[in-house]
Amino acid sequence: MNLMTAWVVLFSLAGLLVLLMTGWVRPGVAFVSLAGAYLLTGLVDTTVLLRQYANPALATLVLLLLVSLALERSMLLDWVSQQLLRGRPGKATVKLMSVSAVLSAFLNNTAVVASFLGTISRQRHIAPSRLLIPLSYASILGGMTTLVGTSTNLVVNSFAMGTAGIELGMFQFSLVGVPVALLTFGVLIWRARSLPYHNPEETEDKLSYFLAADLEPGSELIGKSIEANGLRSLDGLYLLEIERQGRLISPVGPEELIQEGDTLVFTGAVNKVQALQRFPGLKLFGHQADDLLATNLVEVVVSHESELSGRTLQEVDFRSMFNAGVVGIRRGGKRLEGQLGQIPLRVGDCLLMAVGSDFHQHRNLDRNFHLLSGSLTRPRLSNWESGLTLAGFTSAIGLSAFEILPLFHGLLLMMGGLLLGRVLSPAELRRRFPFELWMIIGSALAIAQGLETSGAADLLAEGMQAIFNGHGVYGAFIGCYLLTLLLTETVTNNAAAALAFPVAWTTAQAFGVDPLPFIMVVAYGASACFLIPYGYQTHLMVYSPGRYNLGDFLRVGLPVSVTYSVGVLALTPVVFPF
Numbered sequence: 001m002n003l004m005t006a007w008v009v010l011f012s013l014a015g016l017l018v019l020l021m022t023g024w025v026r027p028g029v030a031f032v033s034l035a036g037a038y039l040l041t042g043l044v045d046t047t048v049l050l051r052q053y054a055n056p057a058l059a060t061l062v063l064l065l066l067v068s069l070a071l072e073r074s075m076l077l078d079w080v081s082q083q084l085l086r087g088r089p090g091k092a093t094v095k096l097m098s099v100s101a102v103l104s105a106f107l108n109n110t111a112v113v114a115s116f117l118g119t120i121s122r123q124r125h126i127a128p129s130r131l132l133i134p135l136s137y138a139s140i141l142g143g144m145t146t147l148v149g150t151s152t153n154l155v156v157n158s159f160a161m162g163t164a165g166i167e168l169g170m171f172q173f174s175l176v177g178v179p180v181a182l183l184t185f186g187v188l189i190w191r192a193r194s195l196p197y198h199n200p201e202e203t204e205d206k207l208s209y210f211l212a213a214d215l216e217p218g219s220e221l222i223g224k225s226i227e228a229n230g231l232r233s234l235d236g237l238y239l240l241e242i243e244r245q246g247r248l249i250s251p252v253g254p255e256e257l258i259q260e261g262d263t264l265v266f267t268g269a270v271n272k273v274q275a276l277q278r279f280p281g282l283k284l285f286g287h288q289a290d291d292l293l294a295t296n297l298v299e300v301v302v303s304h305e306s307e308l309s310g311r312t313l314q315e316v317d318f319r320s321m322f323n324a325g326v327v328g329i330r331r332g333g334k335r336l337e338g339q340l341g342q343i344p345l346r347v348g349d350c351l352l353m354a355v356g357s358d359f360h361q362h363r364n365l366d367r368n369f370h371l372l373s374g375s376l377t378r379p380r381l382s383n384w385e386s387g388l389t390l391a392g393f394t395s396a397i398g399l400s401a402f403e404i405l406p407l408f409h410g411l412l413l414m415m416g417g418l419l420l421g422r423v424l425s426p427a428e429l430r431r432r433f434p435f436e437l438w439m440i441i442g443s444a445l446a447i448a449q450g451l452e453t454s455g456a457a458d459l460l461a462e463g464m465q466a467i468f469n470g471h472g473v474y475g476a477f478i479g480c481y482l483l484t485l486l487l488t489e490t491v492t493n494n495a496a497a498a499l500a501f502p503v504a505w506t507t508a509q510a511f512g513v514d515p516l517p518f519i520m521v522v523a524y525g526a527s528a529c530f531l532i533p534y535g536y537q538t539h540l541m542v543y544s545p546g547r548y549n550l551g552d553f554l555r556v557g558l559p560v561s562v563t564y565s566v567g568v569l570a571l572t573p574v575v576f577p578f
Contacts (some may be wrong), residue, residue: 002455003455005043005454005455005456006454006455006456006458006459007456007459008454009038009043009450009451009454009456010456010459010460012034012037013034013447013451013456013499016030016031016034016447016499017487017491017499020490020491020492020495021490021491023310026309026310026436027436027440027491027492027495028435028436028437028439028440031439031440031443031444031447031495031498032439032440032443034443034447035049035442035443035444035446035447035450038446038447038450039446043449043450043453043454044446044449044450044453048446048449049446052162052442052443052445052446052449053438053442055158055161055162055441055442055445056161056408057154057157057158057160057161057162057167058154058158058438058441058442058445059408060154060157060407060408060411061151061154061155061158061437061441062433062434062437062438063408063411063412063415064108064148064154064407064411065108065151065434065437066415066424066429066432066433066434067393067411067414067415067418068107068108068111069366069424069428069429069432070381070389070418070423070424071107071108071111071389071390071393072107072108072111072114072115073380073381074380074381074386074389074390075380075381075382075383075386076386076390077103077111077112077115077116078115078119078380080099080103081115081116081119081120082119084096084099084116085119085120085123085125085126085131086125089125089126089130092125092126092131093126093130093131093134093189093192094189096116096120096131096134096135096138097134097135097137097138097185097188097189098138100112100113100116100135100138100139100142101138101139101141101142101181101185102142103142104138104139104140104141104142104143104149104150105142105143105145105146105149106146106148106149106393106397108150108151109139109140109142109143109149109150109538110304110537110538110541112139113135113136113139113538113541113542114303114370114541116135117132117135117301117370117372117541117542117545118370118371118372120132120135120545121299121372121545122372127196127197127198128198128545128546129195129196129197129198129546129547129548129552130192130195130197132542132545132546132548133192133195133542133546133548133552133553133556134188134189134192134195135538135542136536136538136539136541136542137188137530137556137557137560138185138188139538140527140529140530140536140538141180141181141184141185141188141564142181143527144173144177144181144523144524144527145173145174145177145178145181146170146171146173146174146177147168147169147170147171147172147173147407148170148397148407149173150493150527151437151493151494152493152494152497152523152526152527153168153173153523153527155441155494155497155498155526156168156497156501156519156522156523156526158441158445159444159445159448159497159498159501159502159505159519160519162445162448163448163501163502163505164505164515164519166515166516166519168519169401170397170400170401170407171401172520173520173523173524175575175576176520176524176567176568176571176572176575176576177524179567179571180524180564180567180568180571183563183564183567184560184563184564184567187559187560187563188556188560190559191555191556191559191560192556194555194556195552195555195556196548196552198546198547198548212243212263212264212265212266213263213264213266213276213282213283214262214263214282214283215258215260215261215262215263215264215281215282215283216281216282216283217260218281219260219280219281219282220280220281221258221279221280221281221282222258222259222260222281223257223258223259224257224258225254225255225256225257225258226239226252226253226254226255226256226258227254227255229258229279230279231264231279232254234266234276237266237267237276238266238267238325238341239252239264239265239266240252240265240266240267240325240327240354241265241325241354242256242258242262242263242264242265243262243263243265244259244261244262244263245261248354250324250325250354250355251319251323251324251325264282265354267325267326267327267328267354297327297352297353297354297355298324298352298353298354298355298359298371299350299351299352299353299371299372300350300351300353300369300370300371300372301348301349301350301351301369301370301372301541301544301545302345302346302347302348302349302351302368302369303347303367303368303369303370303541304347304537304540304541305367305368305432305434306345306347306367306368306369307367307368308345308368309345309346309347310344310345310346311344311345312341312342312343312344312345313326313341313342313343313345314341314342321364322353322355322359322364322365322368323355323359324353324354324355324359325353325354326351326352326353327352327353327354328351328352329343329345329349329350329351329352330349330350330352330544330547331346331348331349331350331543331544332533332543332544332547332548332549332550346540347537347540348533348539348540348541348543348544349544350372350544350545351369364431366431366432367431367432370541372545381423385421385423388417388421389418389423392413392414392417392418393414395410395414396410396411396413396414397410437494440494440495440498441494441498444495444498444499447498447502448501448502451502451506457502457505457506458506460502460503460506460507461506461507461509461510462510464476464479464503464506464507464510465507465510465511467479473511473513473578474573474578476507476510476511477517477518477521477569477572477573477578478569479507480500480503480504480507480518480521480522480525481521481522481524481525481565481568481569482525483500483503483525484496484497484500484504484521484522484525484526484528485525485528485561485565487499487500487526488525488526488527488528488529488535488536489529489531489532489535490532490535491535492535492536492537493526493527493529493535493536494526496525496526496535497522497523497526500522500525500526501519501522504518504519504521504522505518505519511578513578514576514577514578516576517572517573517576517577517578520572520576521568521569521572524568524572525568528561528564528565528568530553530556530557530558530560530561530564531553531554531557531558531561532550532553532557533548533550533553539553
């Protein structure tokens with residue numbers, strides 16, 4: 001390949017980074033599109049491209065995430081979360097951080113945070129805002145200590161196997177990860193005291209999302225359908241429910257006939273009350289509905305797997321999809337106002353919903369939401385199912401750690417057992433399969449191959465040598481870490497690992513040193529997302545339930561990030577020499 005091709009490839013990577021930082025397209029679309037462009041231009045051939053999507057480490061990652069679906073339904077996590085919050089607030093915070101870190105070392109940290117999130121949000125003993133950031137940070141610190149603790153480590157392992165044939169061990173990350181986690185824990189406990197006290201909204205506050213109106217006797221609206229009365233096209237408001245003789249009709253269909261004595265419940269921009277004045281015989285009686293309305297309220301957080309991200313309620317036809325109406329949306333500490341149906345949703349948004357009677361039967365709830373409050377309960381494993389699932393997972397991890405049975409083999413056997421025991425179903429696996437992550441990592445591996453074949457990798461190596469000429473290999477090592485840290489704060493952690501790995505790999509080759517310390521520092525750097533809540537999925541999960549703002553993350557995260565970085569940069573070259 002000529003020099004021009006190499007430069008074009010580098011510019012294409014820069015374009016990919018811009019797309020990821022701006023959020024114009026989803027990461028999966030961006031990575032797959034660039035890999036497809038490399039295929040069409042001959043930078044990678046079809047065989048090489050397909051081989052990347054079948055990378056053994058990537059297959060292990062996917063299998064681990066699917067097995068975690070059973071683990072996150074275990075009774076153990078619910079029981080543990082209830083025990084942790086007893087006692088004084090300071091002691092409860094330390095217990096919560098310690099246990100979540102240990103669990104996150106072996107379970108998917110997203111599942112750990114999701115399991116604790118509802119319990120923390122519902123309890124009234126300690127303000128959730130004092131607990132949720134420590135929970136998220138502790139899950140990161142625990143997750144980065146083992147191969148299976150976070151998807152980032154498995155992503156880096158995919159690249160190490162695909163590029164260099166290096167397979168990272170189960171506890172290889174612990175040699176640096178555990179001392180750094182312990183060091184950072186002290187700083188986190190200290191800075192957690194500066195977090196704000198934000199108590200959860202009471203039922204009265206949640207009901208302020210509503211406008212309720214009575215029908216006066218003899219109203220012209222009686223006997224006509226919702227659509228015929230023009231109640232479906234209001235300015236900033238929409239009809240959520242009808243209260244009729246002590247029961248709720250929700251959601252309200254366009255053909256529903258209005259009857260005498262009905263109370264119509266509206267939501268949206270509650271300051272748009274004037275939109276109701278043009279309807280004769282409709283009497284507004286306050287900004288709150290009665291106790292009956294509160295019985296079907298459910299509060300959820302939009303998950304990182306959700307198909308709702310980046311789309312509006314109108315686009316997805318939310319009512320039909322979930323048999324529920326969104327009453328209010330909160331993003332961080334701010335309640336969003338205006339026409340709710342036209343607000344693009346983001347991962348981490350809190351939705352307050354009024355749900356229909358069969359809401360809990362919809363099978364796409366787990367993929368789209370994390371439950372905070374309400375009467376909805378997710379199906380849990382029985383005691384014996386929980387015991388067998390945890391025993392199977394522990395066996396798979398132990399056999400892999402002692403190099404008796406590869407992790408993929410152990411997880412595959414466990415998956416077979418979960419399916420045979422009907423703990424998981426093929427339909428659930430289809431719904432929760434991590435397609436986007438699989439596409440991102442497979443495409444990123446193909447893009448790395450394109451870097452090699454085009455000569456762009458050599459250009460990167462020469463550039464890194466020029467930049468750090470006079471600073472030696474340790475200066476280049478620090479540069480690779482800081483690059484990864486910057487990427488993980490601005491794009492997602494897995495995308496950061498995928499973009500930083502080729503740079504670190506070529507830098508190690510340029511200096512003629514062992515690539516292992518560079519590989520490890522990319523893994524540690526990709527997990528170092530402590531400053532901004534938008535780059536890491538557990539931060540987004542706690543952002544709105546804790547009613548945080550960016551300043552809360554910076555106030556706690558800056559000293560945590562500095563301590564973590566100093567520990568990683570000091571210990572990694574000692575444990576993994578150049």
